[in-house]
Amino acid sequence: MENISYVKFTLMEPQNSKSYRHVYFTCFLALYIIILFLNIWLSVVIALERALHEPMYIFLCNLCLNGIYRAIGFYPKFLHDLILDSYVITPNMCVIQTFVIYTSVMCESCTLTVMAYDRHVAICKPLNYHTKMNRFSCFILLAFCWTVPCIMVFIGVSLLRRLALCKYHIDKLYCDNWSMVKLSCESTVINNVYGFVLIIFYFGLFVVILVSYIKLAVACKASLECRRKFWQTCLPHRFSLVNFNVAMLFDLMYSRYGSSDFPEDLRNFLALEIIIVPPLLNPVIYGLKLKEVRKRILKLCVL
Numbered sequence: 001m002e003n004i005s006y007v008k009f010t011l012m013e014p015q016n017s018k019s020y021r022h023v024y025f026t027c028f029l030a031l032y033i034i035i036l037f038l039n040i041w042l043s044v045v046i047a048l049e050r051a052l053h054e055p056m057y058i059f060l061c062n063l064c065l066n067g068i069y070r071a072i073g074f075y076p077k078f079l080h081d082l083i084l085d086s087y088v089i090t091p092n093m094c095v096i097q098t099f100v101i102y103t104s105v106m107c108e109s110c111t112l113t114v115m116a117y118d119r120h121v122a123i124c125k126p127l128n129y130h131t132k133m134n135r136f137s138c139f140i141l142l143a144f145c146w147t148v149p150c151i152m153v154f155i156g157v158s159l160l161r162r163l164a165l166c167k168y169h170i171d172k173l174y175c176d177n178w179s180m181v182k183l184s185c186e187s188t189v190i191n192n193v194y195g196f197v198l199i200i201f202y203f204g205l206f207v208v209i210l211v212s213y214i215k216l217a218v219a220c221k222a223s224l225e226c227r228r229k230f231w232q233t234c235l236p237h238r239f240s241l242v243n244f245n246v247a248m249l250f251d252l253m254y255s256r257y258g259s260s261d262f263p264e265d266l267r268n269f270l271a272l273e274i275i276i277v278p279p280l281l282n283p284v285i286y287g288l289k290l291k292e293v294r295k296r297i298l299k300l301c302v303l
Helices: 017-048 055-084 091-124 126-132 135-161 177-181 189-221 224-233 235-257 264-289 291-302
Strands: 009-011
Touching: 017 055, 017 264, 017 291, 055 091, 055 135, 055 264, 091 126, 091 135, 091 177, 091 189, 091 235, 091 264, 135 177, 135 189, 177 189, 189 235, 235 264
Parallel strands: none
Antiparallel strands: none
């Protein structure tokens, strides 16, 4: 792609954008502000309250920071396009946006997996919890949540940049890896294979989460205290997990199997689900459902 650095890609225009772009701009700006506010607020609450300096809340803070990172990767560019009514992007900026969005999605998947493991240890092996989930373990798990996605997405982007492109329209509101691969006039077998490697990686993380919850369900049968702890701390995680996996499924369906025969509203919904819904709902779900977080939020609101 180095030889087309002077070219600009065109992105999909929202339906009736010329008539309603100011309405779209207002709505998406409000969404952007709400996502930033909720995630920053919950992160600040966790950072300021020493009682929340535990692995579960540290991983939750990482989930919120990742939501901010993803929002920054999408909203400023999209709002810029709406206000100028110009849906174009340079190849280098497209690659950067792809990297940010994909690393964010993979980081969220890794973080949810780590959170499931943390709850498994806390409920199934409470006596060993502080030994297994010490500061060093938390650092290693947080490093895993960021370094593995960055490395894997960097490889995917590197494979993308070697392709010569013969089309320059991305049928999506933002750049992603598969949409750019489909612009190539060369063989994309290697990119396809690597895409399935990433899907297998996601599936592996899902299996880890599934095994953790199976063990949790078995452990909670024996104790009323375990069941109470499970419903108190694991229910928000399950909501986030379902929310994220539904968004992932929509994005995968749209990217790989979507066609121009789909209604445009449905295509836009499938494309934006992974961008909008998880960063918006995660802080709400955890802020409302986790008793300790809710207490600290109310305390800061009163002050």
